[in-house]
Amino acid sequence: MSEKDLFSGRLKVLGYIIVLVIVVLIARMGYLQVYDGEYYASLADGNRIRIVPAVAPRGTMYDRNGNMLVTNHPGFAVSLLPLTEPVSEDVLNRLSGLLNVPVAEIHKKIDDHVGFDPIRIKNDVGPELTTIIAEQKDLYPGVVIEVLPIREYIYHEQGAHAFGYVSEISDAELEKKKEEGYKSGDIIGKFGLEKIYDHELRGENGGEQVEVDVTGKPVQVLGRKDPTPGNDLYLTIDKDIQAAAEKAIDEQLVQIGAHAAAAVVMNPQTGEVLAIVSRPSFDPNLFVNGISSKNWERINNNPYYPMDNKAITGEYPPGSTFKIVTGTAALSEAKVSPEEKIFDSGHHWLIPKGNADGEALGWINFEEAMAHSDNVYFYEMGNRLGIDELERYSRMFGLGKTTGINLPYESEGLVASRKYKERVFNEDWYLAETFDAAIGQGFNLVTPIQAAMIMGEIAANGKRYKPYLVDKIVDGNGNVVQQFKPELVGQLDVEDRIIRLVQRGLRGVTKFGTAAFVFGRDYPIDIAGKTGTAENPHGRDHGWFVAYGPFDNPSIVVAVIVEQGGYGSQSAVPIGKKILDAAFHLNAPKAADADKDKNKPKN
Amino acid sequence: MFINKKNLRKTDVVLLVAVVAIVVMSLVIIDSATHINTPSEERYWFVQRQGIFALINVAIAVFLMNFDYKMLQGYGNKIYIFNLIMLLAVMFVGQSALGVQRWIQLGPVSIQPSEFSKIIMIIALTNLLKDKIGKLNTFSDLLPIAAYVGLPFLLVLKQPDLGTSLVFMAIFFGMIFACGINLKLLAGIFGAGVAMMPILWHFLKDYQKMRIMVFMDPNVDPLGSGYHIIQSKIAIGSGMLFGKGLFEGTQSQLNFLPENHTDFIFAVVGEELGFVGAAFLLILYLIVLWRGIQIAKQAQDSFGMLMAVGITSMLAFHVLVNVGMTAGIMPVTGIPLPFMSYGVSALTTNIFAITILLNIYMRNQKLQF
Structure with missing residues (x-):
């Protein structure tokens, strides 16, 4: 075998190897982009699209003469947008210090969370905290302020047993009411009229579809649905x-x-x-x-129920x-x-x-x-x-x-x-x-x-x-x-x-x-x-x-x-x-x- | 002027057009990948830099066409020594990024000597092998050559730059294969290599081990090193048949895709231009590599043939490992995509490599007159 023949034989093999490499790569692209494209497209949307819910205000309760008894006031909640990348420990520590919520608790909330809606870290925070977060946006990437209607019982203890109270849905309630459209973190009537007429009072949440970048910073609003407020109850109460x-x-x-x-x-x-x-x-x-454990103990330890x-x-x-x-x-x-x-x-x-x-x-x-x-x-x-x-x-x-x-x-x-x-x-x-x-x-x-x-x-x-x-x-x-x-x-x-x-x-x-x-x-x-x-x-x-x-x-x-x-x-x-x-x-x-x-x- | 009209007529137009097409595509994609994160007054900083270096390199290439590639024969050992000094310099004066020493600052440019050392290795190895066609039959024939490659290989590995050291291996095997190495001997080396794997594993850094484990299953560490692979696959896959459109790739534009103008630029092509764009780019690479093999075949001497094989092996390995990495079928090794990834050291090396191919082609044509 001459040198020249040895060359061209070996070069032919190298040529085939190269063709093979490119064919494999193109085939891989076909698999990812054509065969599995829909799947990856949905993952890409999951990366970038977040639903920021707009919570519907619960219906108001009036007495028989139209006097307001139970209403809502706007409250601010501090939440984290669920991100593709983990939130940095620095941000969590800073947030923990600001909100006075232990880091371990924040971690637990993040770990327990599923889905793409914001993870609520603290409810009903004062305007001074929301101002700090709004002004120092760069220090709190992925942290958002949600405006939430907060239930307000105008007369406090008066009529409490009739009106009842609301609180976050429990795991057991969620299990039962999942089909009715209740979600984790929802506020639900637990007692009294709030419980009996929860379906009427709760209204329908709306939300914004927001495109975010990798740090959770909103880039643009893709769509929105306004919340439908709950129905009002006019009571027979005077x-x-x-x-x-x-x-x-x-x-x-x-x-x-x-x-x-x-x-x-x-x-x-x-x-x-x-x-x-x-x-x-x-x-x-x-x-x-x-309810805080202190308040709950006080209620629970009262021998008169x-x-x-x-x-x-x-x-x-x-x-x-x-x-x-x-x-x-x-x-x-x-x-x-x-x-x-x-x-x-x-x-x-x-x-x-x-x-x-x-x-x-x-x-x-x-x-x-x-x-x-x-x-x-x-x-x-x-x-x-x-x-x-x-x-x-x-x-x-x-x-x-x-x-x-x-x-x-x-x-x-x-x-x-x-x-x-x-x-x-x-x-x-x-x-x-x-x-x-x-x-x-x-x-x-x-x-x-x-x-x-x-x-x-x-x-x-x-x-x-x-x-x-x-x-x-x-x-x-x-x-x-x-x-x-x-x-x-x-x-x-x-x-x-x-x-x-x-x-x-x-x-x-x-x-x-x-x-x-x-x-x-x-x-x-x-x-x-x-x-x-x-x-x-x-x-x-x-x-x-x-x-x-x-x-x-x-x-x-x-x-x-x-x-x-x-x-x-x-x-x-x-x-x-x-x-x-x-x-x-x-x-x-x-x-x-x-x-x-x-x-x-x-x- | 340096341009010799006669030379122009003897240019491998197919190779030239394919390379120019890739470089143009690269400038557009780099713009798409960088504009979001670049302040608007510096919107084109990356594109300009890459473009200017491409032009400078082309000018140098045109000038170099006047010289015969065979001139390089005499310099083999000299540049080999120069290479060793350069690699040692990186170790002592190099700047580290991410715990890895790879750069040397020279004026406004930080150069990556390991990129240049690839082409130097090809020239030096060609010089060593040009008289050994068909003479690599025993282990003792091979040993000095292995040692010759092994020294810079270890220096690069020490940086640590696993990617470049693997490129050395690809060049070495491509060239000894073309050199007609006894196939039994080659099989023996591979066998020994496989047997050595567990020992080599021992020498890998923790992050390198992690990369390999993550390659096996990216979900081992979905938010750490597996993150790159997962996001890159999502970017490519979500491009589907026709892509999301230039500048419209959500994975890239919203920064879910890391390193989108350097190592993972192919994922941007996949996302924004779809399967059609990705396949088109891969076919451009096939043309370049195919021409590389043809030029080797037609070379007038074993020096030209071996050098063309070395260059083609280097480029092919880069394409395979880089595209494979972005598509999740190769581990993450930090090997850039030739002519596409942003990076002036690699661009200069690759254009110089193509210049040599064109030179070999041109000198071969001369013989046919």
Whole structure:
């Protein structure tokens, strides 16, 4: 083989190798750009496109007269845009120092984050921090200030249990609500109306599609969608009555040294709830940005459960307020005539049970017995009716089941019955238990709203309206999305004549009976009422008062309970009277002062 | 003037046009890759610099065409020694960047001696091998040649510049192959090389080991050294068939693609000009390399033949490793893409290499008269 042949052979091989190299490279390009091009194009978009959400403001809540109760204020959140490159440790340290958030916590938020929307590091920061970040942009690459609507409960603790509160969605809630479009970091209603009407209130978030460079610096806005604000709720609540009820309860609790109470004010002829109060309360504003552990401990360690809405969740023995049911049943079943007098010697002749302080009222008729809340008379009514009739009438009044008010966590209460005792204690029914049931002790349990419903049914001549808190839902353009109407859910199977008799008996309570000393002779509105003192095996008795007025055409029914307040006439009646004063504008001469007080948000 | 009209007629026009096309393309792409990060008053700084050096080099090349490439024969050992001194100088007075000593500042220009040492190695090795065609049959035949290449190889490796040292290897193997080395001997060397791999691995710096591991799987370190490869693949792939358009590459323009005017410039071509542009550029390279082999074939002597093979091996290796790297099929070694990557040392070396090819072609033509 000559030198020349050796050359050209080897050079030919080198030529082939070169062709092969180029062909391989072109093939590789084809694979990346043509075969897999779509995939890499989406990765390139993922690199450069960030969604900066514009959070929709939640709907506002107004009272029945259009006064704002719950609204939003603009707040600033400091967030990090998720980047292709890791955020430098320097920036994180600087940010940590500025926001007073530990670096480890920032790292955790970054690590836990998925997706391309900003990672919220701190909510609701003050303007001084946002100014620093805006002015020193170069020191904070990838850090953005988001403007967020922050929920604001104008009256703080007032009405907290009705309005509820909002907070960041939990993992468990997210799991359940993912399909409904909820996302991690969303603010969601956790309690009260905020929870029940979250879908209406939350609105729809918008956002900006922003092109960013590798440092997260926005280069241009590619597109935007404006957020749709949530729908507004117009409540049935009357801000003034609500404020008066809260104030009356607070003053009374201080005065008698009690700690927990609840009140419900409704229109008996429609079911509209005008005020709903539970004590102790909490400030829902504390939850908006995530509650601090200090505040949470303070709420959690309160032995009177501030987070419970006692007006619908608290179950108490109805005490003498139950005599309304017993009395209605006895008259309706003709077990007694309104004229018949029964002798109260201080205790019943069959079973030695008597009045609270052992007093004896002698011969008394129905009206007197109701007005003075005579136990012996109603023991006898229970004796004549029997437990089965008592149970039947209790259920007719709607006890033992929820009223259906549009708030979460409502309790059913309990109706004393043979079946219940059989089931729970596996024992027969005793007459003594009928006696207890007839005066609202023993097994019977009602919630304050159920107590208001009993009174309301008498006030509305036997009609039972479902209680409701929302009058209408209005969208951002002022269109009514949904109008709520009174809903008749029951009717007592009792003659009008009988109801009249019960009404008259209840009027006696404020005229000459157990509540008369509070209302006095000259109370300008005719009020029917009923006091109650429920025995409490765990401490002092609970004090009850239920009332309605004006007597001839009732527009207000109120139920008040003071936990461990002692006699209803002393603990609950003064509160009830003040609420009625406010509902009927009886404190008008002092209105100027009172208004000033009411409009000042409490801290 | 230096221009000899007779010489012009004997120019390899195909090679010349292909190279000029690549250089023009390079100026446009460098502009696209740099304008975003350059203050507007210095918008064309990189392009101007690269363009001016290209023109200066072309002028020098035209002048050099008047000399016969065979003149270089006598200088083999002298420039070899010069090369060693230069590489040693880098070690002592060189400026380091990223912990790597590669530059020497000369007036306004910082030069990268390892770029020049590539062409010096080709000339020196050609000088050594020109009389050894068909005489590389035993290990002892090969040993002095290996030692001759090994010394500068180790100096470059020490900088450390793994990329350039691998280029030395490519030149060495390309040339001994063309020299007619006994294939069994060649296979033996490769076998020994493979066996030595674990020992060599030991000598690699940590960052070099990481690069190789990342090459195997970029997701080992997606935000560190794997980041370059991942972003480069995204840039190329997202260009799809026709590209996003010049100056429109989001990966490049928004700085997701690092080193987009130097080592990763091919990814900008892929992103902005698509498969069509990338394939067009690769075909230009194929033309250059193919002409290189043809010039070797037609060379009037073994000196010209071997030198053409050395130059072609060098360029081919650069194209393979650089494009392979941006496409994720070669490890990251910091080898620039000939005529495309910004960098005046490499540009000067490569234009000088092409000048030699043209010179060999021209002298060969002369014989045919």
